[in-house]
Amino acid sequence: MRVLVTGAAGFVGQGLAAALMRRPGVSDLVLTDRQIDGPGARPGDLTDAGFLADLLSPGFDLVFHLASLPGARAEAEPDLGHRINLLAPLALARASAKARRGARFVFASSIAVYGRVADPVDPATPLRPDLSYGAHKAMTELFLTDLSRRGDLSAISLRLPGIVARPAAETGHGSAFMSQLFHKIAVGEPYACPVLETAACWWMSRRACVTALLHAAALSGPETVIQPPVLHATTGAVARATAEVTGQAAQVEWGNDPRLTALFGAMPPLDATPARHLGFAADADVRTLVAHALAKDAP
Amino acid sequence: MRVLVTGAAGFVGQGLAAALMRRPGVSDLVLTDRQIDGPGARPGDLTDAGFLADLLSPGFDLVFHLASLPGARAEAEPDLGHRINLLAPLALARASAKARRGARFVFASSIAVYGRVADPVDPATPLRPDLSYGAHKAMTELFLTDLSRRGDLSAISLRLPGIVARPAAETGHGSAFMSQLFHKIAVGEPYACPVLETAACWWMSRRACVTALLHAAALSGPETVIQPPVLHATTGAVARATAEVTGQAAQVEWGNDPRLTALFGAMPPLDATPARHLGFAADADVRTLVAHALAKDAP
Numbered sequence: 001m002r003v004l005v006t007g008a009a010g011f012v013g014q015g016l017a018a019a020l021m022r023r024p025g026v027s028d029l030v031l032t033d034r035q036i037d038g039p040g041a042r043p044g045d046l047t048d049a050g051f052l053a054d055l056l057s058p059g060f061d062l063v064f065h066l067a068s069l070p071g072a073r074a075e076a077e078p079d080l081g082h083r084i085n086l087l088a089p090l091a092l093a094r095a096s097a098k099a100r101r102g103a104r105f106v107f108a109s110s111i112a113v114y115g116r117v118a119d120p121v122d123p124a125t126p127l128r129p130d131l132s133y134g135a136h137k138a139m140t141e142l143f144l145t146d147l148s149r150r151g152d153l154s155a156i157s158l159r160l161p162g163i164v165a166r167p168a169a170e171t172g173h174g175s176a177f178m179s180q181l182f183h184k185i186a187v188g189e190p191y192a193c194p195v196l197e198t199a200a201c202w203w204m205s206r207r208a209c210v211t212a213l214l215h216a217a218a219l220s221g222p223e224t225v226i227q228p229p230v231l232h233a234t235t236g237a238v239a240r241a242t243a244e245v246t247g248q249a250a251q252v253e254w255g256n257d258p259r260l261t262a263l264f265g266a267m268p269p270l271d272a273t274p275a276r277h278l279g280f281a282a283d284a285d286v287r288t289l290v291a292h293a294l295a296k297d298a299p
Numbered sequence: 300m301r302v303l304v305t306g307a308a309g310f311v312g313q314g315l316a317a318a319l320m321r322r323p324g325v326s327d328l329v330l331t332d333r334q335i336d337g338p339g340a341r342p343g344d345l346t347d348a349g350f351l352a353d354l355l356s357p358g359f360d361l362v363f364h365l366a367s368l369p370g371a372r373a374e375a376e377p378d379l380g381h382r383i384n385l386l387a388p389l390a391l392a393r394a395s396a397k398a399r400r401g402a403r404f405v406f407a408s409s410i411a412v413y414g415r416v417a418d419p420v421d422p423a424t425p426l427r428p429d430l431s432y433g434a435h436k437a438m439t440e441l442f443l444t445d446l447s448r449r450g451d452l453s454a455i456s457l458r459l460p461g462i463v464a465r466p467a468a469e470t471g472h473g474s475a476f477m478s479q480l481f482h483k484i485a486v487g488e489p490y491a492c493p494v495l496e497t498a499a500c501w502w503m504s505r506r507a508c509v510t511a512l513l514h515a516a517a518l519s520g521p522e523t524v525i526q527p528p529v530l531h532a533t534t535g536a537v538a539r540a541t542a543e544v545t546g547q548a549a550q551v552e553w554g555n556d557p558r559l560t561a562l563f564g565a566m567p568p569l570d571a572t573p574a575r576h577l578g579f580a581a582d583a584d585v586r587t588l589v590a591h592a593l594a595k596d597a598p
Binding site: 078086090094126127129130132135138139143149150152 | 377381426428438442449
């Protein structure tokens with residue numbers, strides 16, 4: 001099976017690539033990103049039509065499209081966001097279908113498709129994205145569902161929350177504080193968290209995320225959009241669990257940034273029953289989340 | 300005020316252009332379509348980046364984007380549909396915003412964004428388009444709402460039903476029967492209608508449509524997507540009213556095409572209360588619909 005991972009040099013991409021390398025049945029694994037090296041690496045720019053045509057020749061049985069410009073950076077650089085977060089997935093999806101009709105296509109969508117939500121989120125929650133990042137993700141979901149209806153692709157979009165714990169070097173994520181919280185406490189450093197300790201977030205470790213991506217790839221049902229379960233917990237509960245698991249004292253000064261709180265720290269409960277029935281699972285509890293979030297290895 | 304109409308040679312476009320020509324305050328009216336002549340005409344292809352750049356220099360205060368490839372034809376020619384129904388509106392919207400930030404942009408969206416609906420349609424109805432045409436309209440709505448949020452445009456999308464009574468020469472519309480019904484009865488010819496006389500459709504005359512487009516252009520509220528009211532009536536009721544209004548005997552042989560019935564003839568009631576509160580109105584009754592549908596003139 002020929003498999004492509006885009007955004008393969010990123011935090012989730014590296015974890016997914018490591019897991020795929022150990023999978024039986026993956027005969028060719030191609031890893032692309034703007035800068036990447038190692039086995040299977042094909043560095044290049046997905047918004048470059050020439051590179052895309054080369055990359056997709058021959059086609060793939062399975063594509064994981066993870067590459068994106070983070071939301072905060074896309075908001076600041078809208079032309080770049082338009083190219084990377086909208087035109088690139090549309091072009092990649094079409095090229096994947098033309099190279100191998102019916103190919104499996106797993107798209108890393110985002111909970112940003114909902115926008116700011118007050119009521120519990122369930123499958124009837126309308127999409128009202130309030131960042132271009134979320135609008136582009138919602139548009140791509142619609143596009144992929146239509147290609148699947150036509151039989152051009154077999155696509156599935158996973159609405160992911162911020163994945164933890166990203167390295168501090170990855171920039172442009174408004175949700176960076178959700179990762180820094182783990183890292184700073186784990187090494188015993190003080191941390192000025194920009195939201196209150198009562199901020200309620202949706203959490204998912206890289207390990208749970210990679211497991212969900214692989215599970216989505218293996219499904220064969222008609223579902224084209226999945227809201228996977230997440231762990232719904234406060235920053236305070238996560239900080240305490242991180243201190244317990246790592247044996248450190250949490251030294252956190254809590255802030256109250258209204259924008260970051262509205263975007264990431266005021267999340268209502270999530271009813272992900274349909275995804276649970278399909279076998280998707282969240283990190284089991286906050287201590288498991290911490291252990292997974294700080295794990296160096298892939299699942 | 301500089302005003303642009305795309306798709307201006309089409310059935311709705313001609314009606315809108317005629318109405319705009321009589322409007323005070325419209326200093327420059329530019330009408331574009333692939334083939335068009337007369338005052339203000341700028342023939343060209345919106346999917347051609349060079350033409351688009353020329354067209355938008357200088358920019359417009361108000362843009363009506365009506366141009367599209369009809370749903371049935373887009374389904375048969377997906378690459379053409381992708382260019383005309385998705386890439387063109389995205390490029391036009393971006394170019395309009397870059398040429399004149401905050402310009403008013405009225406987009407002819409479609410009830411095809413809903414897909415096949417069984418329950419009454421209201422503002423909470425989810426979007427599950429089952430044609431590429433509807434998927435592209437829904438994607439463009441999301442895109443325009445995001446540009447409006449950013450202040451790049453002041454955009455409003457109107458979800459239009461099939462507009463009647465189109466000339467028989469306009470092809471590619473799956474809903475063509477909804478127009479032919481009027482024309483054939485009006486001239487006393489027999490007509491083989493492909494759906495039952497109990498088929499329930501959503502109707503809007505060109506006159507009501509042009510009035511809605513002009514009303515949308517003049518609104519200044521925060522609404523970015525409008526479901527205008529429609530007339531909900533059976534094909535049989537419309538046929539009887541057409542015979543009465545035109546003094547002809549309706550000679551209709553009713554068919555039972557399952558695909559056309561599912562797409563256009565099994566429409567549930569529509570709750571368009573939000574749009575009514577904003578001053579939008581449907582054709583008042585079936586006799587008014589017939590009179591408007593067969594009128595040669597613009598509103």
